[in-house]
Amino acid sequence: MMKEQEFLGLTFSDGSLAEIRQRLAEILRDQPYGYVVTPNVDNMVSFHDTSYPLAKEIYRRAVLVVCDSRILAILGRFVGVRLRPCPGSDLTQSLVEQPLFSGCTMAVLGPPQEDFDILAKKFPQSSLVYLPAPARLTVGTPEWDETIENVLAAQWDLLFVCITFPKQENIVYELTRRGRASGVAFCVGASVDFLTGKQVRAPRFYQLVGLEWLHRLLSNPKRMWRRYLVKGPKIFPIVFRYGWKKLLRR
16 A cells, blocks of 8 residues: 655655556546656755755655655665655556556657657557657747647647656646646656667666666766766765754654
8 A cells, every 4th residue: 555755855655566556547537637756866966955946846746756766765764764666767667568548648758759669669559649849958948838838738648758857847847837637747767768778777686776876877977977976975964964853853
């Protein structure tokens, strides 16, 4: 059974992959439009960064907050919080391979057309819809507004937004502000790239022991070094402060 767990200022939806799928089906059936976020260490550092105040508003309005990171789950245990990690890539793969219901329409925003074509060919059993977006989409530009309006007008039950943080979070939040009536959107980053083979996930052993970040760093050090070696370690004082405050409240 899914339960809610407060950690680092967010209320996480803690459950197995099967329980998360069931909850998503219930949301689609019973609720208006909402979005799912899957915070990792990088996202939680940004969540606590005062230079991006909108992050708190976006994350707290999500219909589900699912722990993406095994490292985050391990850190939670040190302060008495037990979270079951469900990486966004695993959730995306599950939903694409086995749609929530017959005829479930899933839209993909972000990848180039040729990557989407590979995805659609690989999963012919799924009803996939391509939504184009400029390669360098910038918040507040005419291209940004046009993309949002196209997504608003499209017919879909699930929307996978495959754009970098925080643009993808801004998109799903903007759909709320502009009155999207139904469906569930997901901020999934590179998840579709893993499904098409454009990027390769870490071997299963690395995933299970929480070292997927190391595989990504070694695979692309020029792009990832700052994220994992500079920004990532900032999570430790954040968790320490959380644990200290929790101890003082006892």
